[in-house]
Amino acid sequence: MSPAxxxxxxGMNAKPDNPGPGMxxxxxxxxxxxxxxKIIGLSYDxxxxxxxxxEYADASYLIPYPSSGEDALCSRLxxxxxxxxxDILIPCLDAELKTIARIKPxxxxxxxxxxxxxxxxxxxxxxxxxxxxxxxxxxxxxAVTKITSxxxxxxxxxxxxxxxMVVKGVFYDAYIAHSPAEAVGAFHKIALEWGxxxxxxxxxxxxxxxxxxxxxxxGNMLGAVMMKxxxxxxxxxxxxxxxxxxxxxxxxxxxxxxxxxxxxxLEVEVMVDKNNNYYLxxxxxxxxxxxxxxxxxxxxxxxxLVNLVLNEEYEDKTTTNYSDYKSGVLFIRYAEELIxxxxxxxxxIMHGFTNNLS
Amino acid sequence: xxxxxxxxxxxxxxxxxxSENRLGNITTQLVSRYSGIPEAKMLRHIxxxxxxxxxxxxxxxxxxxxxxxxxxxxxxKEGYLQQMGNLLELPSLLTLxxxxxxxxxxxxxxxxxxxxxxxxxxxxxxxxxxxxSDRSHEELAxxxxxxxxxxxxxxxxxxxxxxxxxxxNLPWEIECDLFPSQEVIKRLAVSESGFIFDPVSxxxxxxxxxxxxxxxxxxRTTDVGEITSIITDExxxxxxxxxxxxxxxxxxxxxxxx
Numbered sequence: 001m002s003p004a005x006x007x008x009x010x011g012m013n014a015k016p017d018n019p020g021p022g023m024x025x026x027x028x029x030x031x032x033x034x035x036x037x038k039i040i041g042l043s044y045d046x047x048x049x050x051x052x053x054x055e056y057a058d059a060s061y062l063i064p065y066p067s068s069g070e071d072a073l074c075s076r077l078x079x080x081x082x083x084x085x086x087d088i089l090i091p092c093l094d095a096e097l098k099t100i101a102r103i104k105p106x107x108x109x110x111x112x113x114x115x116x117x118x119x120x121x122x123x124x125x126x127x128x129x130x131x132x133x134x135x136x137x138x139x140x141x142x143a144v145t146k147i148t149s150x151x152x153x154x155x156x157x158x159x160x161x162x163x164x165m166v167v168k169g170v171f172y173d174a175y176i177a178h179s180p181a182e183a184v185g186a187f188h189k190i191a192l193e194w195g196x197x198x199x200x201x202x203x204x205x206x207x208x209x210x211x212x213x214x215x216x217x218x219g220n221m222l223g224a225v226m227m228k229x230x231x232x233x234x235x236x237x238x239x240x241x242x243x244x245x246x247x248x249x250x251x252x253x254x255x256x257x258x259x260x261x262x263x264x265x266l267e268v269e270v271m272v273d274k275n276n277n278y279y280l281x282x283x284x285x286x287x288x289x290x291x292x293x294x295x296x297x298x299x300x301x302x303x304x305l306v307n308l309v310l311n312e313e314y315e316d317k318t319t320t321n322y323s324d325y326k327s328g329v330l331f332i333r334y335a336e337e338l339i340x341x342x343x344x345x346x347x348x349i350m351h352g353f354t355n356n357l358s
Numbered sequence: 359x360x361x362x363x364x365x366x367x368x369x370x371x372x373x374x375x376x377s378e379n380r381l382g383n384i385t386t387q388l389v390s391r392y393s394g395i396p397e398a399k400m401l402r403h404i405x406x407x408x409x410x411x412x413x414x415x416x417x418x419x420x421x422x423x424x425x426x427x428x429x430x431x432x433x434x435k436e437g438y439l440q441q442m443g444n445l446l447e448l449p450s451l452l453t454l455x456x457x458x459x460x461x462x463x464x465x466x467x468x469x470x471x472x473x474x475x476x477x478x479x480x481x482x483x484x485x486x487x488x489x490x491s492d493r494s495h496e497e498l499a500x501x502x503x504x505x506x507x508x509x510x511x512x513x514x515x516x517x518x519x520x521x522x523x524x525x526x527n528l529p530w531e532i533e534c535d536l537f538p539s540q541e542v543i544k545r546l547a548v549s550e551s552g553f554i555f556d557p558v559s560x561x562x563x564x565x566x567x568x569x570x571x572x573x574x575x576x577x578r579t580t581d582v583g584e585i586t587s588i589i590t591d592e593x594x595x596x597x598x599x600x601x602x603x604x605x606x607x608x609x610x611x612x613x614x615x616x
Contacts (some may be wrong), residue, residue, distance in 0.1 A: 162391040179387065209560070228560025244560040272559075327557035328547060 003310055006085050008040040008077075008112070011092030011286075012050025012057065016335040017233040021092040023050035024292040028302040030056055031295060035306060040084050046348045049338050054356035059084065062352035066096045074103045081110050088309050089114045090302065092286050094171060098122055113309045115217075116264040117285045124260055125283035127170060127199055134280040136259040137252035139270070141280045142166070142202035152200065153183040166201040169194035174236070176203060206273035208281070209246055210238075211253045212288050214305055215262030221254045222308075223301050225294040230330070238290050238333070243297045245327040248278060256283070265305065290331060297326040364403055365410070367393045372414040376450035379510045382459030384411060411463040419468065422451055426475050432483035435528060441483070443525050446509070456507040477503060484529050494598075498529040500605060505532055508612070536608040537580045538615035544577055556615070563614065572607055 007029060011022030026039045041050050041057030044065050051060035061080050064072040073096075080086065089112050091100045100107075101119045108114075117125075125133065127144070134141035156165075167186035168174040171194055177183035187198050213224040226249055231240040253268040267284040287302065294301040307314045347354045371393025375381060380388065386407055390397040404410050425448070428441045445452060454460070455476050460469055481499040502524075509520050523532050537543065547555040552570055554563040565573060571592070575585050582604055589600040 157391055157394075157396070163387050207559070230560070242560045242562075245557045246559075327560075328555050 003034075004036040004038065005087040005306060005310060006038045006040060007088045007090060007306060008042050008080070008084070008086045009057075009090045009092060010042045010063070010096060012041040012043045012060065013045065013048040014050055016333075018235045018237050019289045019333075020048075020050075021287045021289045021291055023053065023056055024289060025090055025092055025287055025302045026050065026056035027292055028295045028300050029306060032300060032303040032306075035303060037306065038084075040080065040086060042080075046345070051348065051354060052338055052340055052344060052356065058357055059355045060348070060353070062348065066099045070099055070103050073099060074106050077107065077112065078110055081112060086110075086112045088112070088306060090287075090305065091116055094284065094286065097285050114264075115214075115305055115309050117215075117262060117266070121260055121262055122285050125266075125285055127168060127282065130280055130282070133256055133283060137255050137280055139252045139278040139280055142204050142271075144199055144201045146197040147187075147200055148196050148198070150184045150187045153177075153180040153187070156200075161200070161202075164203040166203050168199040168201055170197060170199060174201075204271045204273055204279045204281075206271045206279070209244065209249055209270050209272060210241075210288065210290075211246075211249050211268045211270070212265065212291060212294065212301060213253060213257070213268075214265055214301055214308070215257040215260075216308065217261055217263030219258040219261050221257040221262075223294070223299045223304050224250050224253060225297055225299050225301065225325075226250065226327075227290060227293055231332075238331075240330065240332040241290055241293065242331075243293055243325075243327050243329040245325060252278060252280070265301065293329065293331045296329045296331060298324055364395065365413075367395055368400070368404075368410050369414050369417070371395070372411065373450045376418075376453045378449075379453050379457050381453055381457060381461055381464065384461040384463055408463050411461075415464050415468075418451060418454055419472065421448070422454060422472050422476070425451060425455075426472070426479045429476070429479035429483045433486045435487065438483055438487060438528065439525065445506075446521055446525060449510070452506060453510050456503060457510050458507070487528060497601070497605065501532065501536070502529050504536070504609065504612075508535075536582065536605070536612075537576060538611055540580065542615045543573070543580075543611075546573070546577075548573055548577070561614075568603065569607060569610075572604060576611075 009022045009026050011020030012026070013020040014023050022041065026041065029035060029037050030039060038058045039056060041060035042063045043051050043060060044063065046062065051057060063076050066073065077086070077089070089100070089107060091097055091114070097116060098119060100114060100116060101122060104114050123129070128146055130141045130144060163183070164176050164178045165183065166174055167177050167183050167190065169190040173190050173194060175182075175186035175189070177186050190198055207228065209226060209228050211224055211226045214222045216222055226244045226246050227238070227241045228244050229238045229241050231238070233239050249268070249270055252270065256262065256268065257266070264285070265287040267286070267288040268280070269282040269284070271279045271281050273279065291301060344354045368389060371389050374392045375384065375388060384407065386397050386400060389407065389410070390400055393400070425441070425445055428444065432438045432441055454469065455473055460466070477499060480502060481495055484495045484498050505520055505524060509517050509524065545557060547557065548570065552565045552567070554565055554573070556562070571589065572585065575588050579585065582601065585604055586597055586601045589595065589604070590597050593600075
């Protein structure tokens with residue numbers, strides 16, 4: 001008999017220029033031939049469209065923002081689980097991952113299993129830790145420095161920095177600055193939204209390739225799926241992409257997973273310059289928004305994660321059978337309107353809940 | 359800093375920019391960074407960047423004429439290797455002679471004229487060397503130019519290997535990687551429709567029927583003579599014409615896959 005777990009998924013937002021991965025994760029699981037899962041969508045905003053898509057979420061709930069604290073999130077999850085009997089939680093947003101890692105024992109006491117990186121692993125992939133990770137991966141990384149004053153941009157040439165450069169927030173946001181004036185603008189914009197310090201990164205001209213996979217927590221990387229962006233949004237997010245088979249990228253990611261005993265999903269972003277040098281740009285400790293491509297290439301990673309959580313001895317056939325991996329599979333994202341009854345919207349606003357099956 | 363020191367720093371900065379094959383987009387920021395002169399100070403002292411670039415290019419033109427004349431007078435192996443060695447020690451001149459992207463601030467007509475003269479003098483040198491090769495003098499000159507153009511991507515291991523090869527070998531002895539590696543060519547998925555997909559880079563291309571024919575042969579062999587012979591057996595085309603098309607195509611392929 002097929003397992004029928006109840007799976008709660010966060011990140012059900014899907015803004016066209018910067019979508020969260022939740023809906024795509026839910027879609028992968030719903031289309032699994034093995035699982036007959038019930039999906040519970042978890043969101044922070046009543047306008048997150050994934051909450052109302054009955055194809056992907058059987059029911060949806062609002063949860064408190066991570067800034068509300070661990071207790072608030074834990075007690076809300078306890079409430080929801082009392083109603084839905086959640087078996088597995090798949091967190092999909094960077095900002096909530098540390099909180100989830102901290103409350104993991106409490107969630108497990110509620111019968112909710114989570115396969116996501118621990119706090120140490122989340123800290124390891126912080127943007128200012130990239131040189132260490134790149135060393136683990138055996139590839140390069142752009143020079144990076146932390147700054148707290150915009151004066152840096154007027155004197156940086158004395159220290160070997162040149163334009164263009166990338167001005168980044170520690171957690172989110174990145175701008176390419178071509179002049180001190182642009183850099184100062186980006187500095188203040190990021191500082192206002194995300195605070196200090198600000199990171200300045202050497203600009204690497206090249207092409208970005210990405211990999212997503214699962215770490216089993218024992219040093220093994222499972223089910224790698226690689227993608228080259230073919231079209232991007234204004235925010236640099238993939239709007240279209242194609243699966244590739246790049247052994248060098250795979251080896252680099254595999255070394256990171258092995259050295260850190262990574263557990264759960266990850267996305268590795270690498271820039272390849274014209275001399276074929278690989279530069280580690282970023283590691284995200286979750287599935288990417290383009291995760292539905294994993295189903296397209298025959299390596300349904302969210303399905304694999306669920307199977308691994310349900311059964312520690314689960315044998316991952318996708319990774320061992322490399323010849324089945326399909327390169328040259330495209331995805332093209334699109335935006336569409338979801339028509340919604342006022343009752344569902346009202347229910348979400350008034351009760352923080354909607355049942356999509358009714 | 360005196361004005362002459364200031365100007366000298368800018369000219370040196372432009373030299374380094376050229377040496378690193380960055381003449382494609384000359385900006386005040388770039389010149390400021392490479393010359394060590396703050397942008398604001400630079401703009402206070404010169405009316406525009408064009409002026410300083412023009413002055414630098416005039417100096418380079420004179421030096422390029424000397425290089426071209428040097429090849430014109432070549433009549434021995436030692437003389438050729440001496441001239442080639444000299445040129446390779448002057449990366450800023452080499453960039454002007456072979457780089458693909460040159461900023462519009464540098465007069466395109468003069469560049470084209472210099473490049474034509476260089477190729478002609480290189481050809482004359484090859485004719486005088488009277489080497490034994492089954493390839494024509496034009497083809498050999500083309501291969502030397504092609505290898506020089508690959509050298510300008512400084513810093514790569516491949517580039518250093520090519521410099522070493524050019525410094526010690528006569529044109530018909532140069533190890534010329536006309537085509538991308540067999541590993542790259544073989545991994546390409548080539549469809550009958552002309553659609554080509556590279557599963558490592560994720561890039562796709564479309565090719566016409568001639569390019570498709572050559573590409574399919576290339577997946578078996580990279581020997582130009584063999585490819586030419588297969589093409590001339592199959593199509594009604596002169597051997598010299600087929601060879602030229604293959605060499606032209608090889609330049610495109612290198613540009614796409616190297």
